Amino acid sequence: MDHDGDIKCIEQVLGGKVEAFSRLVDKYKDRTFNLAFRICSNREEAEEVAQDAFLKAFKSLKGFEMKSNFATWFYRIVYNTSISYIRNRKKGMISIEDLPSENADFRRINLSEEESEKDYRNALINFALQKINEVERGLISLYYYEEMSTEEISECTGISKSNIKVKLFRARQKMLEIIQNAEKKKLKYHEQY
Amino acid sequence: MNSTDKYDNDILKQYLNAESAEKAPEDFTCNVMTKIQPELEPLKVNGKLHTVKILPAIAAIFILTLIIIAVNIPGNDRESLSLINMLQNVDFSDLNTSFKALLNLDLPGLLTYLCVGILFLGIFDVALNGLFHRERR
Numbered sequence: 350m351d352h353d354g355d356i357k358c359i360e361q362v363l364g365g366k367v368e369a370f371s372r373l374v375d376k377y378k379d380r381t382f383n384l385a386f387r388i389c390s391n392r393e394e395a396e397e398v399a400q401d402a403f404l405k406a407f408k409s410l411k412g413f414e415m416k417s418n419f420a421t422w423f424y425r426i427v428y429n430t431s432i433s434y435i436r437n438r439k440k441g442m443i444s445i446e447d448l449p450s451e452n453a454d455f456r457r458i459n460l461s462e463e464e465s466e467k468d469y470r471n472a473l474i475n476f477a478l479q480k481i482n483e484v485e486r487g488l489i490s491l492y493y494y495e496e497m498s499t500e501e502i503s504e505c506t507g508i509s510k511s512n513i514k515v516k517l518f519r520a521r522q523k524m525l526e527i528i529q530n531a532e533k534k535k536l537k538y539h540e541q542y
Numbered sequence: 543m544n545s546t547d548k549y550d551n552d553i554l555k556q557y558l559n560a561e562s563a564e565k566a567p568e569d570f571t572c573n574v575m576t577k578i579q580p581e582l583e584p585l586k587v588n589g590k591l592h593t594v595k596i597l598p599a600i601a602a603i604f605i606l607t608l609i610i611i612a613v614n615i616p617g618n619d620r621e622s623l624s625l626i627n628m629l630q631n632v633d634f635s636d637l638n639t640s641f642k643a644l645l646n647l648d649l650p651g652l653l654t655y656l657c658v659g660i661l662f663l664g665i666f667d668v669a670l671n672g673l674f675h676r677e678r679r
Contacts, residue, residue, distance in 0.1 A: 367582060374571045382566035396567060403574045408581065467561070474557050493558035521554060528557065 355419040362410055374403055377420070380495065381427050387490040388431035388483050390475065398434050402427040424495070424505045428487050435483040473531050477524040484508075485520035492517060597673070601666040608659040 355376075361369035381402060386395035405426050413422060478486050484506075491497045491505060499513045508516070567573075 367578065368575075370578065371571050371575050374574045378566040378570045378574075379563065382570065383563045386564045392564075395564070396570070396573075399566065399570070400574050400577055404577050404581070407578050470557055471562055474562055477557075489554075489558065493554060494560070494563050525553060528553070 352418060352420075356415055359410060359413060359415070359419065362407075370407060373406075373419075377403075377423060381423075383494055384424065384427050384487070384490050385431050387478055387494070388428075388486045389435060390479055390486075394434065394438075398431050399427070401434075402430045405430060421501060421504050424491065424497075425507075428491070428505050432483055432487065469535075473528060476531075477527040480527055481520045481523050485516055485523075488513060488517055489520050489524070597666065597670055601663060605659050605663055608655050608662075611655060 355373065358369045358373050362373075378399070381399045382395055385398040385402070386392060389395045389398055402423075406423055409426070413419070478489065481489070487506065488502060488508075491502045492499075497505070499510045499517075502508070502513050503510045506513070
């Protein structure tokens with residue numbers, strides 16, 4: 350479904366055909382869930398946040414300007430909902446996921462012999478993402494998974510383009526350092542055993 | 543994406559791509575639509591209540607008409623006065639005469655209209671009550 354398809358769905362929903370909203374949910378659910386998951390680092394929380402974002406979008410649909418891009422408008426809701434969720438969670442408690450060990454050994458994560466290289470990589474990405482803050486996680490996800498430009502990210506997050514570039518650069522440096530260290534450890538492990 | 547925004551030889555791209563993206567649970571759409579349903583209920587009730595509000599307005603107009611008629615039309619007794627006439631004849635300098643004029647008011651006639659009005663009001667109230675509870679159900 351393209352931009353016109355989104356607009357058609359929105360018009361149908363506003364016209365009283367609420368079922369049309371399920372087509373929008375179907376189209377954006379995976380990307381929404383992935384963005385929420387990358388920011389929250391927890392599947393249950395990500396599902397809650399993603400559902401909440403869809404609910405907010407549904408309630409605010411009347412205020413949506415048809416000339417605008419639905420995806421950008423919607424990702425702004427998802428991003429803000431995820432960030433708010435994380436900040437509220439932080440007020441109450443510190444998640445153990447917020448405190449990853451400096452010397453984490455990814456051989457432990459990838460203990461099972463059946464686990465594939467893909468699983469290892471996913472664990473490594475999740476770990477590296479936890480080492481950066483929630484805003485940086487959001488920016489990284491929008492940049493890499495959604496392949497958004499800094500201008501589009503700026504529209505979604507309300508952060509200036511120049512600030513996004515700085516934050517992205519720092520986040521990438523941190524993540525690369527973690528990934529490269531982990532890869533070196535993995536290489537040593539294979540050499541030893 | 544602008545070419546200037548891209549990082550050359552981006553290693554992270556090998557890790558952060560569509561393959562590593564997380565997928566939403568299978569029942570996700572269903573769950574979202576279930577969450578949306580309660581949001582629709584107040585809208586429906588509000589819409590119906592809007593139409594229901596017309597009935598009290600009609601009842602109020604009807605009662606008001608009855609009161610105006612009761613005030614303007616005098617009773618059968620020739621000497622009796624309508625309330626409007628009585629009010630026009632009030633002489634505040636002579637309160638004793640004004641009190642006598644008040645006694646000339648045909649109260650039984652006025653009360654008949656009021657009783658009919660109260661009866662209609664009661665019928666409307668019962669009808670509205672039934673209608674409201676049916677909408678809620």
